[in-house]
Every structure is written in C-alpha cells, then in structure tokens.
Amino acid sequence: MLRIENLSVYYKDVQALWDVSLEVPEKKIVALLGPNAAGKSTTLRTISGLVRARTGRISLDGTEIQNYRPYQIVELGIIQVPEGRGLFSTLTVRENLELGAYSGKARPLIAKNLNQVYSFFPRLKEREKQRAGSLSGGEQQMCAIGRGLMANPRYLMIDEMSLGLAPRLVKQMFQIVRQIADSGFTILLVEQQIHRALQIASFAFVLENGKTILSGNTQDLLKHEHIKKVYLGI
Numbered sequence: 001m002l003r004i005e006n007l008s009v010y011y012k013d014v015q016a017l018w019d020v021s022l023e024v025p026e027k028k029i030v031a032l033l034g035p036n037a038a039g040k041s042t043t044l045r046t047i048s049g050l051v052r053a054r055t056g057r058i059s060l061d062g063t064e065i066q067n068y069r070p071y072q073i074v075e076l077g078i079i080q081v082p083e084g085r086g087l088f089s090t091l092t093v094r095e096n097l098e099l100g101a102y103s104g105k106a107r108p109l110i111a112k113n114l115n116q117v118y119s120f121f122p123r124l125k126e127r128e129k130q131r132a133g134s135l136s137g138g139e140q141q142m143c144a145i146g147r148g149l150m151a152n153p154r155y156l157m158i159d160e161m162s163l164g165l166a167p168r169l170v171k172q173m174f175q176i177v178r179q180i181a182d183s184g185f186t187i188l189l190v191e192q193q194i195h196r197a198l199q200i201a202s203f204a205f206v207l208e209n210g211k212t213i214l215s216g217n218t219q220d221l222l223k224h225e226h227i228k229k230v231y232l233g234i
Helices: 040-047 070-075 093-099 107-120 122-126 137-150 167-182 194-200 218-222 225-231
Strands: 002-011 014-024 029-033 055-060 078-081 155-159 186-191 203-208 211-217
Touching (some): 002 040, 014 029, 029 194, 040 155, 093 137, 122 137, 137 167, 167 186, 167 194, 186 194, 194 218, 203 218, 211 225, 218 225
Parallel strands (some): 029 203, 078 155, 155 186
Antiparallel strands (some): 002 014
8 A cells, every 4th residue: 555644745935735644555546636736746746756745654565665766666666647748749659658668677568568558548559650749638648648557557646637638538538547447557646627536536535725635435525515515516
C-alpha cells in the first residue's frame, strides 16, 4: 500500500498542503478530487519527489520514501502522468513511449509493455511514426498515459486526464482507465470531472484549500450532501 500521512508542503513561505493523509491500496482506482488550486497536483508532485514535504510521511509497503530522489521513486514503480502531458513534441509517438521505459527495471520489458500499450490504445499503433506534437489532444493524452505504462508501474498517478478534451473523448478515456485498472494496475487519479471519477474509482479523497475534507468509498461519497451540492449540482 502507498500511504501518505499528515503531509504539509510549502512553496517558500506559502503553505499548499495542511496535514493531508490518504491511502492507495493496490489494484484499485483511487480518486483525488477538488477544485482548482486545492493541492491535488502538489500532492502528486510530492509523492513523486519533485516537491519536498515540510512535515509528514510517505510510505510504500511500510518503507518511508519521502526523502527519496525522483529517480528512486520511479524505480519503485510510482509513475506520474503530468498535467499538460509533457510529451516531446518533435519526437515520434513510439520514441515518446520508449522514453517511458528509461528505468533499469522497465528497459528489458519494452517489447512486452509496448504491445500492452497498443492494446489499450490502438490509435497509438496507427500513429507510432507520427510526431507527438501533431497529434490531437486526445491522442496526446493517450500517448502520455501510454508512456507512463511503459515504465512498468505499480502505481500510476494521472493528473487531470480530461483537461481540454471534448466530452466524447473524456468518456472514452475514463473507459480506458477502467480497463487499465481491470488489467491489474493501481491508479491514483486527479480529476475535476467529479461524477465520472466517482463512477470508476473504489475510493476517493476530496481536497479543498490544501486540506482533506472528505474521504471514503465512492458510493457513499456520491450520496454525500457536500458532494451533491458543490460538485454535482444536485
């Protein structure tokens, strides 16, 4: 299990997270929800080692990793698909995917993982020789998630997958994420599409102003008055 306990994070003198705690059990989808500037992306970046926590603990299977370097966290199998995708626009789709297999554990599995990525995203196989910068927004998001899968993750963290996508593509991407999870992957999903995220996730945590205000299984949260009123418009 990936566990975050009482995490507090600052950007210089500005506090971004206040005692945030959450758990991500293996082979589940866990949603991290909330409005803009709630601290969701900061939480992922802290787990990835890109931001240092001032206080709190991050542990994987009981081993504390909050002081690990980003490359060490990648080697443990915790992989982040960043908001904005972060593709290398002048490289081909295949080259972007292969860069995801940079770690020592992933490199021997390039062929196997590439076939798996193409099974989830057949469009990428069709576009594998095309430059990533010429892809549509939906195809770029597929490539970004595929690159994350190439790293052979134990935990795949996807940040704002639906950002900028047409509603039809949003529905398709959520269906694919469900398929990825059903194949045995563990996913921590940061999303503003609250209703769709709650439909595919098993558990969810809601951040507001850098604090965890709600958590629980998704069926209970769908019935929660705050969720219905603030996020679902009911």
